[in-house]
Amino acid sequence: MTIRFEDPNRPNSYIGRTVPRPNAGKLVAGRGRYVDDIVLPRMVHVAFVRSPHPHARIGAIETGAALAEKGVLKVFTGKDLAEICTPWEGKLAHLQGMKTPPQHPLAVERACWVGEPVVAVVGRTRAEAEAGAALVEIDFEPLPAVTDIRTALDKGTPVLHEALGDNLCFRKSNEAGEVDRVFAEAPRVVEATFKTARHTGVTLEPRVIITDWNGADGQLTAHVSNQAPHMLQVLLAGHLDIPESRVHVICGDVGGSFGLKVHVYPDEVATAAIAKIMGRPVKFASDRVEAFTSDIHARDHEATGRIALDENGMILGFDVDDWTGIGPYSIYPRTSAVEGLQVTNLIGGPYAFDHYRCRTSVVFQNKGICAQYRAVGHPVAVAITEGLVDKAAAEMGIDPIEIRRRNLIADDDYPKTTAAGLKLEGLSHHKSLDSLIEAMDYEGLRAEQKDLREKGVHRGIGIASFIELTNPSPFMYGIGGARISAQDGCTVRMDPDGSVVALTGVTEQGQGTEAIMAQIVAEAVGVSPDLVRVVTGDTRVTPFGGGTWASRGAGIGGEAALQAGRAVRQQALEVAAAMLQAKAGDLDVRDGIIVDARSGEERLTLAEVGRIVYFRGDTLPKGLPRELMQTRHFITSDYPYAFTNGVQASYVEVDTDTGFVKLLKHWCVEDCGRIINPLLVDEQIRGGIVQGIGAALFEEVCYDASGQMLNGTMADYLVPMSAEMPDMVIRHVETPTAESALGAKGAGEAGTAGAPAAIMNAINDAIRPLGGTVTHMPFTPERILRALGTITD
Amino acid sequence: MSEHFRSRIDLEFTVNGEAVELTVPAGRHLIDVLRLDLELTGSHAGCEHGVCGACTVLVDGQTVRGCLTLAAQLDGAEIWTVEGLTESGAIADLQAAFVERNALQCGYCTPGMLASAKTLVESGSVPSREAIREHMSGNYCRCTGYEAIVDAIETVARTRAGVEARVEAKVR
Numbered sequence A: 001m002t003i004r005f006e007d008p009n010r011p012n013s014y015i016g017r018t019v020p021r022p023n024a025g026k027l028v029a030g031r032g033r034y035v036d037d038i039v040l041p042r043m044v045h046v047a048f049v050r051s052p053h054p055h056a057r058i059g060a061i062e063t064g065a066a067l068a069e070k071g072v073l074k075v076f077t078g079k080d081l082a083e084i085c086t087p088w089e090g091k092l093a094h095l096q097g098m099k100t101p102p103q104h105p106l107a108v109e110r111a112c113w114v115g116e117p118v119v120a121v122v123g124r125t126r127a128e129a130e131a132g133a134a135l136v137e138i139d140f141e142p143l144p145a146v147t148d149i150r151t152a153l154d155k156g157t158p159v160l161h162e163a164l165g166d167n168l169c170f171r172k173s174n175e176a177g178e179v180d181r182v183f184a185e186a187p188r189v190v191e192a193t194f195k196t197a198r199h200t201g202v203t204l205e206p207r208v209i210i211t212d213w214n215g216a217d218g219q220l221t222a223h224v225s226n227q228a229p230h231m232l233q234v235l236l237a238g239h240l241d242i243p244e245s246r247v248h249v250i251c252g253d254v255g256g257s258f259g260l261k262v263h264v265y266p267d268e269v270a271t272a273a274i275a276k277i278m279g280r281p282v283k284f285a286s287d288r289v290e291a292f293t294s295d296i297h298a299r300d301h302e303a304t305g306r307i308a309l310d311e312n313g314m315i316l317g318f319d320v321d322d323w324t325g326i327g328p329y330s331i332y333p334r335t336s337a338v339e340g341l342q343v344t345n346l347i348g349g350p351y352a353f354d355h356y357r358c359r360t361s362v363v364f365q366n367k368g369i370c371a372q373y374r375a376v377g378h379p380v381a382v383a384i385t386e387g388l389v390d391k392a393a394a395e396m397g398i399d400p401i402e403i404r405r406r407n408l409i410a411d412d413d414y415p416k417t418t419a420a421g422l423k424l425e426g427l428s429h430h431k432s433l434d435s436l437i438e439a440m441d442y443e444g445l446r447a448e449q450k451d452l453r454e455k456g457v458h459r460g461i462g463i464a465s466f467i468e469l470t471n472p473s474p475f476m477y478g479i480g481g482a483r484i485s486a487q488d489g490c491t492v493r494m495d496p497d498g499s500v501v502a503l504t505g506v507t508e509q510g511q512g513t514e515a516i517m518a519q520i521v522a523e524a525v526g527v528s529p530d531l532v533r534v535v536t537g538d539t540r541v542t543p544f545g546g547g548t549w550a551s552r553g554a555g556i557g558g559e560a561a562l563q564a565g566r567a568v569r570q571q572a573l574e575v576a577a578a579m580l581q582a583k584a585g586d587l588d589v590r591d592g593i594i595v596d597a598r599s600g601e602e603r604l605t606l607a608e609v610g611r612i613v614y615f616r617g618d619t620l621p622k623g624l625p626r627e628l629m630q631t632r633h634f635i636t637s638d639y640p641y642a643f644t645n646g647v648q649a650s651y652v653e654v655d656t657d658t659g660f661v662k663l664l665k666h667w668c669v670e671d672c673g674r675i676i677n678p679l680l681v682d683e684q685i686r687g688g689i690v691q692g693i694g695a696a697l698f699e700e701v702c703y704d705a706s707g708q709m710l711n712g713t714m715a716d717y718l719v720p721m722s723a724e725m726p727d728m729v730i731r732h733v734e735t736p737t738a739e740s741a742l743g744a745k746g747a748g749e750a751g752t753a754g755a756p757a758a759i760m761n762a763i764n765d766a767i768r769p770l771g772g773t774v775t776h777m778p779f780t781p782e783r784i785l786r787a788l789g790t791i792t793d
Numbered sequence B: 001m002s003e004h005f006r007s008r009i010d011l012e013f014t015v016n017g018e019a020v021e022l023t024v025p026a027g028r029h030l031i032d033v034l035r036l037d038l039e040l041t042g043s044h045a046g047c048e049h050g051v052c053g054a055c056t057v058l059v060d061g062q063t064v065r066g067c068l069t070l071a072a073q074l075d076g077a078e079i080w081t082v083e084g085l086t087e088s089g090a091i092a093d094l095q096a097a098f099v100e101r102n103a104l105q106c107g108y109c110t111p112g113m114l115a116s117a118k119t120l121v122e123s124g125s126v127p128s129r130e131a132i133r134e135h136m137s138g139n140y141c142r143c144t145g146y147e148a149i150v151d152a153i154e155t156v157a158r159t160r161a162g163v164e165a166r167v168e169a170k171v172r
């Protein structure tokens, strides 16, 4: 039975509606339970001594003074923990030629970035642990540091990990067509360089974990602020030599994640190892300085790109050389090569053309580790693509909308495999662009821009089309040997009162997972969403799943929930049919009541079915199946990824005296397939856009040439605050995926993917007539004044 | 660390309308007094540096940063946190508007946001969106992009002003 999504008046029509989030009430009341809120009996606290050097050999470690400090219980070095915890290597088998050395929970011989944990000090309180940490003396012998990306492979540059031979972690080239010939012969070739700064996630809740080893049960419990509990379960078990079944990971309320909390961190593994040694609960709560130095960083790409066009402005090809520095280790277990890899796949993504080359070079440096952060690779690829398209349009005198109209893949040209090799099921670039133009009144804005220009006010309009990878299959990680689940599961259970519990393998970090699961299950079973309770984030309780990342929660977890809910409904109908001596096929469940499907006549409540099944099963025919609890799992199989598309526009005003950019308005039209909860999708997109705005205008982790971090506080690393942010208009086109009955694709990363490019193009639209352009993010007042020639030194 | 700095201090103040007597280390900050000593975990720490606003609570009617306020400054103070504001119903309309408008995602910033918003909507006038954005710009939110928060506060300010205007009209 299919759901008639096109009929908003169908029974139990909760999918597609704005329904309030069931867990929001407790959060506004301060009743959330984040990991740092948890206090366990006998719990101790760990603080880390971190390397102050970008690169140094670790000599003698003097711990006597720390151990003598009141309240300090234990001190552990890298060698201590190496005895009970095996090292890891963030590699994937399908990323050929990838190199990365073994990494330990605490640095053993060398510290390789400022902030790498070297010694762990355990105290009765966090303050005592920190006081002890301040007394540990480590004999560091500084070593030469690698910091620059482009010269990392040069002969004169020191090799960071001698055993690897050079500083190249991974290199991949993706090539199709005849790039050299086409670029040599093309009527128009436009070139530019781009930089995306090094960012970090700055979740408001810093990373935090409590691990508890119960020796009597031989069991490790971890309460952790994380997006992938089952992944963590498997990996902690492996490295600490505990059976997987004896590791229990619980992710309760999570104070923001954005990819930052999907990785394995050395200090968190160290906390687990210490719990296993000490046999009592250990808490590690990162402070903000630690967050800046030890949370994953991302982006940090430098690229040179070229676009070739014919005389009509039709794109012939792209040729991009991308470089990225990822710190001293590839992240575990997802690897730090994926952001570069995504760039090689995503350049030119929205457009039809035949000739393609993109190479990424992923190099080691003595800085924080870079890894997957919201919209992995997309903001980089979209900025390069849309920066080149706009530059070409400007040089050829073509309106930015017009050049996109000419080149965007036609809405009826799917399924399609792009020159970069991406399999696209169905996208709506042109429909989305039409909707954007109408939403923003493009012509009106252009007229206003022209008028104001004459008055010396410099406003700009920037457009950015993009595609976005969602609903990943095992092609992303599983085929590379990583124990990261691409499938997900949901168990739906009906209780005696007719209410429903849904246990899902995807997790909640504020996106609204619980709300959409409740809606989907409510519609599937035929009850009101407030009768559905959703359980997430507990490896003992939920089906084995991947968690929430890569915009997979709704598309993968949602489909499993839909199928499990429908299975429970079918089972309830079978029981009701037996009770009513009717045929299950003639009955339906509507708002908690079994009705005659054709007439709608009410026959029986679900609560009555529950009462009979659970308390008076003797009255049902012997052998009648009566499992009002069903589990279904879902995995995508037709396409490696479900691509979504969208287009954003930014309207800015540049103060040419100060270089400040005022964001006047922002628009986004997005196609994430079937929308389950419009309000939640809109707010995902708005939040994502603002993260993209941060990338465009403010955010940059700064290191000096020696590898010292210069801005490790929130006062120095600027993030978007409410005063500077614009209002945002969000619209949708819906092209559901046919891979699932639900038809949902992901929506969580689109905002971040497209916003930086839209803002870059808007700034350049404003300042190009004055003779400047900017392509190195963030676009600080200084960089803009340099582009304008106001600052020249 | 000097003996003086280590010493503990005795405090008497009220939290959420309840009298509290406590002895705490002199260097203790309000956010730790709330979270560690009083188990009021609704207030959060995000930066412990006075920047993010996650620790915002009300002391004698004013918003303060719990991470910058020393316990020693609290003697005799009247403190309200999200737990007490919820119980008293003082911000019920703000909370309802936040839920309705989805002005929170992970919720980590929300208690601080509500405390900051409370002082704004209490002013009785209807602030412009720019004024709301300005007033709230000491509270960092990584999730929402702020627009929903501005909307929710604007709605409450309007409703409250409307109610007050009607009351005024009746009085007149």
Ligand code: FES
Binding pocket: B044, B045, B046, B047, B048, B049, B050, B051, B052, B053, B054, B055, B056, B065, B066, B067, B068
């Ligand atoms: S924790 Fe107090 S302002 Fe951030």
Ligand code: FES
Binding pocket: A204, A255, A256, A510, B103, B104, B105, B106, B107, B108, B109, B110, B140, B141, B142, B143, B144
């Ligand atoms: S809702 Fe997550 S920080 Fe504001």
